[in-house]
Amino acid sequence: MREPSIRVKNLTKAFHGRTVVDDLSFDVEKGQVFGLLGHNGAGKSTTIDLILGLKAPDGGSAKILGMDAAKNRKQVFKRVGVQLQHTQYQSNITVEEACIEYASLYAAPADYPQLLEGFGLGTLRKSFVSKLSGGERQKLSVVLALIGNPEIVFLDELTTGLDVVARREVWRTLKQLKNQGLTIFLTTHYMEEAEALCDRVCIIKSGKKITEGTIEETIAASGQKNLEDAYLFFMGEEELL
């Protein structure tokens, strides 16, 4: 059997006695777009931190491409791109310089002018990152996640703060990349986004898995008509339905 791109097994993490990730397990197959859904504070970002080796788990394991990211950092991140929440940039760096800086970390980086074009940032190459709008900066962080030509990309809350047009631009580009075989792991609290992009979703609440499956399976299991209603159903917010 082929090794999944990401394998999370019984992952557990607590901070100051509060369990944030609770016995979480799932697999992400190659070429899949996998969405981790949940409220703010449900443990989505912590799960990403644990998978990427930025934090050490209290129990369980997470493997990317069969490797432990904390132990094989270089090997893993040659093939994995990330966009983390709350990453800021140096105060006086330009868009192009940020691209050059991040591209310089990889042996065979992607063509950044082309990536910038794809995300509608082509005309902003010489602009300072600090002068970009929130949405433009968010798109730049996705560009930088893709700059190493990764096989897997992690996107944490990628379209938060984007307007409708910018969100559609990002979706379009991600779909193109998916068609080229990119595996995508994303977290979001926009169900519309999960429906548009994801092959498979996993809904978590207080770090615990509530349900996992394809979009259709998830909606069917809830007996609701769309993913947003299904999400509310699984979250125990039936009074809102």
Added chain:
Amino acid sequence: MKRFWRMYWVEQKMFFRSPDVILFNLTMPLVTLILIAIIAGNQNAADSGLTYLQSAYVALSTVGICCSAFMSIPITIVECRSRGILRRMYCSPCSPARLLSCDTICSGVMAALSTLLLTIAAVVFFGYRMRGNVLAYLAAWLLTMLSMFSIGLMVASLCRTTKSMNVATSLLYFPMLLFSGTTIPAEVFPAWFRGVARWMPLGVGIDLLKSVSMGCYNKILVPVMILIAITILCGTVAVKTFRWE
């Protein structure tokens, strides 16, 4: 290696864009030298055996070191940490160490540039000539830079927040800049005060540089040992206590 220099150049360009660096690191020592040279250039500076110009040149040649070590290095590193840039770099095949070494080299280049401008002005416009060996002076200058940088790197490692870093750098930067004779000639202070200032790390460096610039090589052993000890001690603390986030 080519990739390293590509990153270095991006970082270096940002240094040139920073008004603080241009003002404190490059302009201030130059302006101070010009003022001192015009006002009191050829008078003897107290009992030091140097003229004010000779004394000021030595002291001002460390301003760039001081600015880089106690401002640029800790500020850049703590900023990269608090903005999550180091964390993001951790998620790449090259470690954040690359970014840190780029920034340290950038700071060193700024310090060297500051001293180069100063030297050109002193030699070309004010007829400054060094009695001691120029290469020995250069070696002593590099040692001073290394030891001051190790202090700056230690501060960057130890300070968890931008606030505590600002306090620490101000406590290091301003006293050393004002009282070790870098900007205000040490010779104008009373003797007891000079005695204290001499034992500040930068004061030790300036003492060494003054001796070398006069060609007195008989009392350089102690300052050299002190500076080497500072470098080893602070460098070790900096590496051992370093955190990416």
